[in-house]
Amino acid sequence: MSKLSRDDVAHVARLAMLDLSEAEIDTFTAQLGDVLETADAMAELDLASVEPTHHPLGLVNVVRPDDVRPSLDRDEVLSQAPEAEDGRFRVPPALGEE
Amino acid sequence: MSDSPAAPAAFGTAVEIASAVKAGERSALGVLEEHLGRIGAHESSVHAFNAVIEDEARSRAMEIDDAIASGAEVGALAGVPVAIKDNMCTRGVPTTCSSRILDGWKPPYDATVVTRLREAGAIVVGKTNLDEFAMGSSTENSAFGPTHNPWDLTRVPGGSSGGSAAAVAAGFSPISLGSDTGGSIRQPASLCGVVGVKPTYGAVSRYGLIAFGSSLDQIGPFTTDVHDAAVIMDTIGGHDPLDSTSATDGHGSLESVLSDGVDGLRVGLITEMTGGAIDGIAPDVLARVRAAAEALAAAGATVGEVSVPSSVYGLSAYYMVAPAEASSNLARFDGVRYGLRVDGSNTAAMHTATRTEGFGDEVKRRIMLGTYALSAGYRDAYYGSAQKVRTLIIEDFDRAYADFDVLLSPASPTTAFEMGAKTADPLAMYLNDVCTIPSNLSGQPAMSVPFGTGDDGLPIGVQVLAPLMGEPVMFRVAAALEAAQRLEDGESR
Known part of the structure; x- marks a missing residue:
């Protein structure tokens, strides 16, 4: 694998909606690089014909019966949100000044 | 260490307490006050809890006592105090994951395991500290400060369920619940000298457990003995329609198999973890694992060695699978629905500001x-490679279980280490889980059973591993190890 760069870390932080200082980018670049180096050990294995495991029990398409049952109380849920209005979560404008 | 706050089962085991409460020999409120007294005396030095809910616990204890006085049926855990890891939802009681991002959030529902414990008569005394979002092996990554090991306050209790392990080791509660994604029950159990169980994936409902790695996470108990662990497993386990990954076919009662013995069972020492390819296992830990094998042989089991070659790649695969699932699961913490919001000029800026301030460094790393x-x-x-390594690990375990009923290994490579020793080096911290991770990747059950102490006098746990839904045979072996340890200690109990 190619070595993890500062630019990679900055890019990933943006994708993950995290704001990092220059010093944090340096620290994380070194630390994440160490972990990725450990992951590179998997390249020693011949995995071409191995099927991936997504889930240990191999469950597929578990559905519940289509029965009406009580759901969480809306007001109780909204009371725990930072901001709510008219029975909905309230957020700042989606478009606007950065 | 004579003045350490360690006092497992200070007021009896869960089974002993429930039996005395049901017989009217002790009151639930009296039992609760004894435990609250210990918490009052030692919590400031241990810091096992994020919150102790005394008032709610007292009213619940009085309800139990009233029920008993009126002759009503009470459950198997009547009057037993229990501590709950603070990543499991408790309705109306703050649930923080030891993270600032859930600041002030009170869940609108109870986790299924909490409901089942309460229905059995158990009394929730508090929410225990953890590494933020269960990411860590020392409980030092908590936004609310670290938990200390009750056996030696200068050492870590392990993690991520360090608060739950410490609470039981300190006698704050006879039992507690933790969650285990890569060893977060078994490693702290080993370091705190208590029993810790990671059940088969799907054996215990995850409903209400705040998700970290959804294909790896399992809830399980910490207890002071194997009997209590079996009773808790029998209480919290079984299918739950609210968790679509919950198994529909369980493993049956564990309490009923405890006295079945190990005569004729085949026990395999995992060579990679007992002096083989995996480095860093301390000699005193290895000595106790070998002593455990000898004790089982003396009890009638046949002991051999078995290789699980791909277990060597467990750490590599885990640190791709678990962070990948975590990055997706933790996307929901964005300042909209729960807890913290840090203002921003638009939605995206608010999300970023909230996550940047709300998450600690280890969570950001993952x-x-x-x-x-x-x-x-x-x-x-x-x-993709990590998911394929999971398959190889499952295949290797399947081959091992063709010849053996259970496997043995260390639970943790060392005894409890000094606080601060590994905080600057994430990879060194991750290596704590080298023996426990393979069971999460395979979904198979494993548990840590206290088996003596190391050169430093601190507890060592032996890990017993079993095939999917192999809890009954795993508990038989655990019971035999416990009996052997009691003989060695000269206990008569």
């Missing part, structure tokens, strides 16, 4: 690692 492992161009090499 989110970024997972985002990277899933990003375009790297997904196949990292996440």
Whole structure:
């Protein structure tokens, strides 16, 4: 694998909606690089014909019966949100000044 | 260590307490006050809890006592105080994951395990500290400060369920619940000298457990003995329609198999973890694992060695799979629905400001690692390879279980280490889980059973591993190890 760069870390932080200082980018670049180096050990294995495991029990398409049952109380849920209005979560404008 | 706050089962085991409460020999309120007294005396030095809910616990205890006085039926855990890891939802009681991002959030529902414990008569006394979002092996990554090991306050209790392990070791509660994604029950159990169980994936409902790695996470008990662990497993286990990954076919009662013995069972020492390819296992830990094998042989089991070659790649695969799942699961913490919001001029700026301030460094590291492992161009090499290594590990375990009923290994490579010793080096911290991770990747059950102490006098746990839904045979072996340890200690109990 190619070595993890500062630019990679900055890019990933943006994708993950995290704001990092220059010093944090340096620290994380070194630390994440160490972990990725450990992951590179998997390249020693011949995995071409191995099927991936997504889930240990191999469950597929578990559905519940289509029965009406009580759901969480809306007001109780909204009371725990930072901001709510008219029975909905309230957020700042989606478009606007950065 | 004579003045350490360690006092497991200070007021009896859960089974002993429930039996006395049901017989009217002790009151639930009296039992609760004894435990609250210990918490009052030692919590400031241990810091096992994020919150102790005394008032709610007292009213619940009085309800139990009233029920008993009126002759009503009470459950198997009547009057038993229990501590709950603070990543499991408790309705109306703050649930923080030891993270600032859930600041002030009170869940609108109870986790299924909490409901089942309450229905059995148990009394929730508090929510225990953890590494933020269960990411860590020392409980030092908590936004509310670290938990200390009750056996030696200068050492870590392990993690991520360090608060739950310490609460039981300190006698704050006879039992507690933790969650285990890569060893977060078994490693702290080993370091705190208590029993800790990671059940088969799907054996215990995850409903109400705040998700970390959804294909790896399992809830399980910490207890002071194997009997209590069996009773808790029998109480919290079984299918739950609210968790679509919950198994429909369980493993049956564990309490009923405890006296079945190990005569004729085949026990395999995992060579990679007992002096083989995996480095860093301390000699005093290895000595106790070998002593455990000898004790089982003396009890009638046949003991051999078995290789699980791909277990060597467990750590590599885990640190792709778990962060990948975490990066997705933790996307929901964005300042909209729960807890913290840090203002921003638009929605995206608010999300970023909230996450930047709300998450600690280890959580940020895992989110970024997972985002990277899933990003375009790297997904196949990292996440894809890791999922294939999972398959190899399952195949290797299956081969081992063709010849053996259970496997043995260390639970933790060392006894409890000094606080601060590994905080600057994430990879060194991750290596704590080298013996426990393979069971999460395979979904198979494993538990840590206290088996003596190391050169430093601190507890050592032996890990017993079993095939999917193999809890009954795992508990038979655990019971035999416990009996052997009691003989060695000269206990008569």
